Amino acid sequence: MIVPRLIERKRDGGRLEPSEIRELVLAYSAGQIPDYQVAALLMAIYFKGLDRGEMNALMEAMLESGKRLDFSRLPLPRIDKHSTGGVGDKTSLILAPLIASCGVAVPMMSGRGLGHTGGTLDKLESIPGFRTALSLDEAQRQVARIGCAMLSQSDEIVPADRKMYALRDATATVEVIPLIAASIMSKKISESLTGLVLDIKRGSGSFISDLDDELALARAMIDLGASHGCPVVALLTAMDRPLGEACGNALELVEAIDVLRGAGPRDLIEVTEALGVEMLILATVATTPEGAREMMRETIASGRALAKLEEIISAQGGDPRVARDPSRLPRAPHQAPFEAGADGVVQRVDPRTIGYGVIALGGGRRNMEDTIDPSVGFVVKAKPGNRFRKGQPLASIHAQSPKGLELGRSILEEAIVVGPSKVEALPLVSHRVTARGAEELEGGA
Amino acid sequence: MIVPRLIERKRDGGRLEPSEIRELVLAYSAGQIPDYQVAALLMAIYFKGLDRGEMNALMEAMLESGKRLDFSRLPLPRIDKHSTGGVGDKTSLILAPLIASCGVAVPMMSGRGLGHTGGTLDKLESIPGFRTALSLDEAQRQVARIGCAMLSQSDEIVPADRKMYALRDATATVEVIPLIAASIMSKKISESLTGLVLDIKRGSGSFISDLDDELALARAMIDLGASHGCPVVALLTAMDRPLGEACGNALELVEAIDVLRGAGPRDLIEVTEALGVEMLILATVATTPEGAREMMRETIASGRALAKLEEIISAQGGDPRVARDPSRLPRAPHQAPFEAGADGVVQRVDPRTIGYGVIALGGGRRNMEDTIDPSVGFVVKAKPGNRFRKGQPLASIHAQSPKGLELGRSILEEAIVVGPSKVEALPLVSHRVTARGAEELEGGA
Numbered sequence: 054m055i056v057p058r059l060i061e062r063k064r065d066g067g068r069l070e071p072s073e074i075r076e077l078v079l080a081y082s083a084g085q086i087p088d089y090q091v092a093a094l095l096m097a098i099y100f101k102g103l104d105r106g107e108m109n110a111l112m113e114a115m116l117e118s119g120k121r122l123d124f125s126r127l128p129l130p131r132i133d134k135h136s137t138g139g140v141g142d143k144t145s146l147i148l149a150p151l152i153a154s155c156g157v158a159v160p161m162m163s164g165r166g167l168g169h170t171g172g173t174l175d176k177l178e179s180i181p182g183f184r185t186a187l188s189l190d191e192a193q194r195q196v197a198r199i200g201c202a203m204l205s206q207s208d209e210i211v212p213a214d215r216k217m218y219a220l221r222d223a224t225a226t227v228e229v230i231p232l233i234a235a236s237i238m239s240k241k242i243s244e245s246l247t248g249l250v251l252d253i254k255r256g257s258g259s260f261i262s263d264l265d266d267e268l269a270l271a272r273a274m275i276d277l278g279a280s281h282g283c284p285v286v287a288l289l290t291a292m293d294r295p296l297g298e299a300c301g302n303a304l305e306l307v308e309a310i311d312v313l314r315g316a317g318p319r320d321l322i323e324v325t326e327a328l329g330v331e332m333l334i335l336a337t338v339a340t341t342p343e344g345a346r347e348m349m350r351e352t353i354a355s356g357r358a359l360a361k362l363e364e365i366i367s368a369q370g371g372d373p374r375v376a377r378d379p380s381r382l383p384r385a386p387h388q389a390p391f392e393a394g395a396d397g398v399v400q401r402v403d404p405r406t407i408g409y410g411v412i413a414l415g416g417g418r419r420n421m422e423d424t425i426d427p428s429v430g431f432v433v434k435a436k437p438g439n440r441f442r443k444g445q446p447l448a449s450i451h452a453q454s455p456k457g458l459e460l461g462r463s464i465l466e467e468a469i470v471v472g473p474s475k476v477e478a479l480p481l482v483s484h485r486v487t488a489r490g491a492e493e494l495e496g497g498a
Numbered sequence: 499m500i501v502p503r504l505i506e507r508k509r510d511g512g513r514l515e516p517s518e519i520r521e522l523v524l525a526y527s528a529g530q531i532p533d534y535q536v537a538a539l540l541m542a543i544y545f546k547g548l549d550r551g552e553m554n555a556l557m558e559a560m561l562e563s564g565k566r567l568d569f570s571r572l573p574l575p576r577i578d579k580h581s582t583g584g585v586g587d588k589t590s591l592i593l594a595p596l597i598a599s600c601g602v603a604v605p606m607m608s609g610r611g612l613g614h615t616g617g618t619l620d621k622l623e624s625i626p627g628f629r630t631a632l633s634l635d636e637a638q639r640q641v642a643r644i645g646c647a648m649l650s651q652s653d654e655i656v657p658a659d660r661k662m663y664a665l666r667d668a669t670a671t672v673e674v675i676p677l678i679a680a681s682i683m684s685k686k687i688s689e690s691l692t693g694l695v696l697d698i699k700r701g702s703g704s705f706i707s708d709l710d711d712e713l714a715l716a717r718a719m720i721d722l723g724a725s726h727g728c729p730v731v732a733l734l735t736a737m738d739r740p741l742g743e744a745c746g747n748a749l750e751l752v753e754a755i756d757v758l759r760g761a762g763p764r765d766l767i768e769v770t771e772a773l774g775v776e777m778l779i780l781a782t783v784a785t786t787p788e789g790a791r792e793m794m795r796e797t798i799a800s801g802r803a804l805a806k807l808e809e810i811i812s813a814q815g816g817d818p819r820v821a822r823d824p825s826r827l828p829r830a831p832h833q834a835p836f837e838a839g840a841d842g843v844v845q846r847v848d849p850r851t852i853g854y855g856v857i858a859l860g861g862g863r864r865n866m867e868d869t870i871d872p873s874v875g876f877v878v879k880a881k882p883g884n885r886f887r888k889g890q891p892l893a894s895i896h897a898q899s900p901k902g903l904e905l906g907r908s909i910l911e912e913a914i915v916v917g918p919s920k921v922e923a924l925p926l927v928s929h930r931v932t933a934r935g936a937e938e939l940e941g942g943a
Contacts, residue, residue: 061670064544089533093669096541099509224538225506 054080056090064097071110078114082213088220095217095226103231105276111231112277115239118213120189122160122245127197129158130336133244134328135237136252137270138170138260140404140411141295141433144252144325145173145203146309150361152329153201154352157336160196160244161203162210166417166425169258169408171305174205175417179303179382179427183371199364211239230266234273242281248335249278249285250328256293256479258404264289271486279488286331289484290324294402294437297321301416301430301451303382310379313359320436320481327482383428385451389458391431393441397471401437410464414457429453431461435469437478447471499525501535509542516555523559527658533665540662540671548676550721556676557722560684563658565634567605567690572642574603575781578689579773580682581697582715583615583705585849585856586740586878589697589770590618590648591754595806597774598646599797602781605641605689606648607655611862611870614703614853616750619650620862624748624827624872628816644809656684675711679718687726693780694723694730695773701738701924703849709734716931724933731776732931735769736924739847739882742766746861746875746896748827755824758804765881765926772927828873830896834903838886842916846882855909859902874898876906880914882923892916 054076059069069077077094080086103111124131134148145163153159163173163185174185187195187204195202206215214236221227241249251274253267254260261267271287278285290296297318299308311317312325330345339345352358363373375381411417415426428451435447447469450461485492499521504514514522522539525531548556569576579593590608598604608618608630619630632640632649640647651660659681666672686694696719698712699705706712716732723730735741742763744753756762757770775790784790797803808818820826856862860871873896880892892914895906930937 057668057670060541064541064670087533087668089537089665090669092534092538093541093671096505096509096538096545097670099542100545220534223502223532224535225502225509225542226538 056086060090060094060097063094063101066101068104069107071106074107074110075114075117078111078213079118082118082216091217092220092224092226095221095224095229095232098232099226099229108231108235108273109277109280112235112239112242115211115214115217115235116242119211119243120209121243122189122193122196124158124160124193124196124245127158129156129200130247130338131158131160131245132248132250132332132336133159133161133241133246134250134252134332135241137254138167139254139292139296140170140258140408141297141300141305142171142254143176143297143299143305143309143321144328146176146306147312147325148329148332149201149203150313150365151349151352151358152332152336153199154357154361155333155348156338157200157332158196159201160192160246161201162206162240162244163203164206168260169405169412171300171302171408171411171417173203175425175427176302176305177203179306180366180371180375181381183366184369187369195368199361199368201361201365203365203369206240210243214239228260230270230273234270234277238274238277242278242283246283248332249283250331250335251285251287252324252328253287253289254292255289255483256291256404258292258295258408268484268486268491271491275486275488284335284488286335287486288327288331288482289486290327291479291481291483292404293479295404295407295433296324298432298434299430300407300433301411301414302425302427303384304430304432304451306375306382307379310359310362310376313353313362315353323481385428385453387452387455387458389450390446391448391450391462391465393443393445393447393471395443395471397441397473398475399435399437399439399441399447400470400472400474400476402433402435403468406464406468407431407433410461410468413460413464414452426453429457431465433469437476441471501531505535505539505542508539508546511546513549514552516551519552519555520559520562523556523658524563527563527661536662537665537669537671540666540669540674540677543677544671544674547674553676553680553718554722554725557680557684557687560656560659560662560680561687564656564688565654566688567634567638567641569603569605569638569641569690572603574601574645575692575783576603576605576690577693577695577777577781578604578606578686578691579695579697579777580686582699583612584699584737584741585615585703585853586742586745586750587616587699588621588742588744588750588754588766589773591621591751592757592770593774593777594646594648595758595810596794596797596803597777597781598644599802599806600778600793601783602645602777603641604646605637605691606646607651607685607689608648609651611857613705614850614857616745616747616853616856616862618648620870620872621747621750622648624751625811625816625820626826628811629814632814640813644806644813646806646810648810648814651685655688659684673705675715675718679715679722683719683722687723687728691728693777694728695776695780696730696732697769697773698732698734699737700734700928701736701849703737703740703853713929713931713936716936720931720933729780729933731780733772733776733927734929734931735772736926736928737849738924740849740852740878741769743877743879744875745852745878746856746859747870747872748829749875749877749896751820751827752824755804755807755821758798758807760798768926830873830898832897832899832903834895835891836893836895836907836910838888838890838892838916840888840916842886842918843920844880844882844884844886844892845915845917845919845921847878847880848913851909851913852876852878855906855913858909859897859906871898874902876910878914882921886916
């Protein structure tokens with residue numbers, strides 16, 4: 054294999070053979086090909102793409118580079134949910150215990166905050182003692198025992214993807230649909246799932262900005278799943294405003310617990326239920342959306358979902374009492390309301406500004422070395438289209454200091470735009486994509 | 499400076515500021531930016547290009563990374579000639595002594611064989627004892643003393659270019675006009691020239707395959723030269739067949755000596771004179787092409803050009819007797835004619851096949867570690883359009899063994915196509931490009 058010839062071929066719009074991609078990825082993972090050649094190839098792929106066969110070969114090679122969860126002796130359906138990333142998105146925190154308490158195994162591998170978006174691992178770690186760095190063996194045993202484990206990607210799982218993802222991040226080659234699809238799906242296939250639900254975010258707060266690209270990503274991941282007997286269903290959901298009200302690690306956990314207790318914001322419940330319906334139907338424990346909704350509502354009403362969260366927290370070293378008493382979670386010492394400056398209609402609530410605002414308050418990382426303050430953030434009641442009177446609270450700010458409150462205020466002043474006119478917002482759940490095709494859904498927000 | 503943001507901007511078709519390029523190149527040269535980020539940036543530049551300002555900033559930064567020849571106390575015009583690379587092109591071996599003996603300083607920095615093409619340094623090193631690795635100081639003193647030095651690029655000269663060129667070679671990012679132009683011109687400006695003549699090769703044996711690209715390269719280099727008070731004149735010359743007859747290191751030196759003695763193939767003389775005319779006029783030692791031609795012919799006829807070659811060889815540690823007695827150069831032990839298999843007209847003589855053929859006989863490098871056999875190669879009498887009868891010699895093969903002769907025969911069978919019809923070949927010198935514009939020339943081969 055002469056690597057510059059492969060780079061040249063891709064650069065000129067040609068195709069790499071599956072055997073070439075396999076050899077390249079495994080040699081790269083083993084340190085036998087330098088980063089600079091792979092960086093040049095990735096940039097050529099940015100411009101020239103990968104076809105289905107190339108993308109599939111990439112995912113296969115990444116899988117081959119590591120180990121997988123082994124559930125050969127577990128007689129349960131195994132379903133995970135993956136989101137492309139947003140602000141205020143705490144659906145994983147709700148769905149993992151909720152779906153696990155419906156008799157489905159949920160081996161859930163999550164990420165940390167990236168850019169302006171939050172990460173499930175960071176939110177979980179706001180629970181005192183909670184440990185996400187489980188070994189593959191620990192995760193397997195926990196799923197077998199209590200039906201769910203919530204873990205981070207370790208060195209054991211698709212190390213080639215880990216190495217390549219770090220290189221992409223350093224070389225401006227992240228936003229390439231086949232690379233995104235192969236990266237996500239290699240991790241998901243390594244979980245040995247029987248089904249996967251994707252939440253592809255749309256709008257100004259998402260990483261992908263174009264509906265065609267979102268549908269293409271959904272189709273690519275559906276194809277990759279199909280090649281491993283893992284059916285994939287994708288929902289396209291709104292990220293032109295934060296999901297729910299809480300934005301910030303501990304605040305979001307509190308809101309997730311609210312939903313598991315039968316309360317919580319309407320938009321968060323709607324998106325969570327839509328994703329849960331797909332998970333339960335893929336798992337074949339429900340056969341209709343109505344049946345699935347009914348099952349979830351009963352599971353919450355009975356307290357089983359919240360009890361499952363306690364089980365998970367206990368199993369992973371955290372203090373399970375937070376589930377019944379969220380005041381045990383870290384709380385910011387300074388809190389203040391943010392009030393409407395004039396009468397009017399909320400025009401927009403910009404998720405990027407809110408997301409970067411949480412980071413500015415100390416609730417996210419600017420560098421990989423930063424530690425996170427789990428207590429800070431915002432609770433934003435305002436939703437686009439809501440009418441407010443001057444002086445009514447639009448949001449609350451949670452900060453470490455009076456200076457933090459000031460900063461939070463200036464962030465919300467930028468993020469929340471109030472005006473005279475009516476506004477258009479994206480439907481909460483706009484499209485459903487399966488192996489049979491994409492359908493646009495009725496209704497929404 | 500956040501490098502991924504610069505890569506992203508170039509990737510998206512944006513412009514890098516001169517100050518950003520300077521910082522990037524100097525930091526890269528100092529080992530403070532990893533190869534993989536520069537590799538991704540180079541591939542983005544492959545697709546999105548560099549504008550004039552960016553290209554100029556790149557050249558300036560590369561110059562700043564190293565030292566220059568200092569001719570501040572030398573009262574002579576200083577002219578070099580650079581070729582984009584071809585097969586059988588020994589014009590540098592002729593022009594260096596010829597122009598130096600016309601009262602012009604010729605500080606000539608050359609390269610080694612690259613791909614299918616030969617390199618002036620390799621040809622010079624077929625002279626027993628000849629040393630091309632001169633220090634900057636040695637080169638300066640030699641030019642002051644005898645008017646010419648023929649040297650290789652050392653670590654002292656544009657080290658950033660050296661490092662980046664090696665990276666480009668390993669990442670399929672060589673063929674980018676502004677990168678080629680900045681790389682060549684940084685080396686040439688570091689020679690502190692008062693003028694430069696470019697020989698841009700055209701046709702199947704050249705690295706650039708498109709007339710627009712060749713003209714764009716000429717214009718780019720003219721612009722870069724102008725920014726340093728170094729006027730540049732470019733000639734576009736034919737490389738759809740080898741130049742002259744000899745292809746192989748020592749064989750080419752013998753043919754160059756032939757020309758310096760007033761003999762040699764007509765096409766080689768024509769291209770050499772055309773380049774020499776531009777060098778002498780740029781040096782202002784001649785004012786008209788006719789005057790320049792007359793001067794060169796007299797210099798050759800008087801024996802001064804050949805004597806200058808002897809001086810250069812002596813100064814650089816070689817055996818000067820080869821100039822009068824080329825039989826002292828390495829000679830291949832096995833030689834055989836290659837005869838026409840049928841009556842007909844030579845359709846084409848493929849320079850790539852011939853060039854790679856010389857390498858196959860041992861006369862070039864497959865890897866950087868290979869040593870070269872200077873004696874092997876071909877002398878190809880056949881030119882496109884020549885009519886031959888069956889059994890007449892088209893070429894001769896020079897090899898180390900009877901097996902080498904066989905290999906040489908099969909290479910020539912592929913390279914030399916004889917057929918019934920007339921053929922079209924490129925004019926030997928087709929275009930002349932100066933700061934005032936490009937003109938297509940009349941006549942040619």
